[in-house]
Amino acid sequence: MEGKRTLDRAIGSRRTRGVSESVIRRMTREAIANDAINLSQGIPDEDETPPAVKAAATEAIAADSQYTITWGLPELRAAVSERYEDWKGVRYDADSEVTITCGTSEGIMSTLLALCDEGDGVVYFEPTYESYIPAIRFAGGRPIPLDITAGMEVDADALADAAGGASILLLNTPQNPTGKVFSPAELDVIADVAADEDLIVVTDEIYEHIVYDDAYRSPVEVGDLASRTVVCTGMSKTYSVTGWRVGFVLAPERLSAELRKFHDYTSICAPTPFQRAGVTALSLPDDYYDGLRETYEARRDRTHEGLLDAGLDPVKPDGSYYMMARYGTDEDDTEFALRLVREAGVATVPGSSFYADGEADWVRFTFSRNEPTIEEALSRLDENRWW
Known part of the structure; x- marks a missing residue:
């Protein structure tokens, strides 16, 4: 570009102002640069993917690599409709109420x-x-955060007050980063508030099969929430295929018709071979999901024990594969996380990235990795601690 005139104007649209790069992805790059164990981004090891699902994708690459219908492969939408009726007790029409997206995000x-x-x-x-x-900012919306850090419980009055000035409620259960599972009583409160204020509810349920609390319920199983809710989920976490980018969006036809407009003009369709493999994934027997929960529960317990032994203060989650932990120094969370990856060889995520005001006193670990990797990370933390 030498010799060319540079742009003499502000760069960046209103939508991108005040938005920075993903801290999670930054910490993954820090892990690579420092040859550290990556416990920042929720990436499982390759051997976690069911062999039958990988084989189905391999076969599909050779046979079917062109566009599907924009809304998704009909066979996959039918499988999603059938499975989710079994799992959530709500029937979504495969043609008009199920959309296959490029990941849950x-x-x-x-x-x-x-x-x-x-x-x-x-x-x-x-x-x-x-x-x-x-x-929310890209959409032009106004973020209304409700901080539940203390006690990890929903305050009904605070929610009602916040909802009075809102049109949408965004809910993630099990929650990233804390692993909180919203209780049936909390979901009842959310359903009542959503009805009173005529809110659209958007749920992120990508960790729906990684739960350790018998009280877990999908929000669409509560009251009439299904009639006003867009469910966003997919293959990434349940089948350990985070790079395939196949999401499922289930919603009443009126809501689906609107979101499909953006999906159509931005993504066209999710990757066809991986959609084909999704049909195989959704045909796995029920004991697959039992085994998934059991293996992650064992890793959760070991990670919790190991972080305690290393002198940290972790909070044991009821779902997902993340664990928040406090540390005993005066460093801010970003400084602590960067020292951790550079001096102890373990990458984590500063907790401030999960708050609008950018302040926190804890960091997030993932236990999505296999047992030997987790053991090595815990050993490094114990041997290299300065806290």
Whole structure:
């Protein structure tokens, strides 16, 4: 570019102002640069993917690599409809109410872009997954955080007050980063508030099969929430295929028709071979999901024990494969996380990335990795601690 005139104007749209890069992905790059064990991004090891699902994808690459219908492969939409009726007790029409997206994140983004108007309030619970706040801002919405850090419980009065100025409620259960599972009583409160304020509810249920609490319920099983809810989920976590980018969005036809407009013009369709493999994944027997829960529960317990032994203060989650932990120094969370990856060889995520105001006193670990990797990470933490 030498010799060319540079742009003499502000760069970046209003939508991107105030939005920074993903901290989670930054910490993955830090892990690579420092040859550290990556416990920052929720990436399982390759051997976690069911062999039959990988084989189905391999076969599909040779046979079917062109576009599917924009809304998704008909066979996959039918399988999603059937499975989710079994799992959640709600029947979604495969043709008009099930959309296959490029991952759950695209499903959430398309939903917010389609259903959130400029200035609309969007209620969500903090700490929250870091992409929700930029997604709300990209859609022109007004973030309304409800901090549940203390006690990890929903305050009914606070929720009602916040919802009075909102049009959408964004809910993640089991929750990333805390692993909180919203209780049946809390979901009842959410259902009542959503009805009173006529809210659209957007749920991220990507960890729906990684739960350790028998009280777990999908929000659409509660009251009449299904009639006003967009469910965003997919293959990434349940089948350990985070790079395949196949999401499922289930919603009443009126809501689906709107979000499909954004999906159509931004993504066209999710990767065809991986959609084909999704049909195989959804045909796995019920004991697959029992085994998934059991293996992650064992890793959760070992990670919790190991972090305690290393002098940290972890909070044991009821779902997902993340664990928040406090540390005993005066460093801010970003400084602590960077020292951890560079000096102890373990990458984690500073907790501030999960809050709108960017302040926190804890970090997030993932236990999505296999047992030997987790053991090595715990050993490094114990041997290299300065806290």
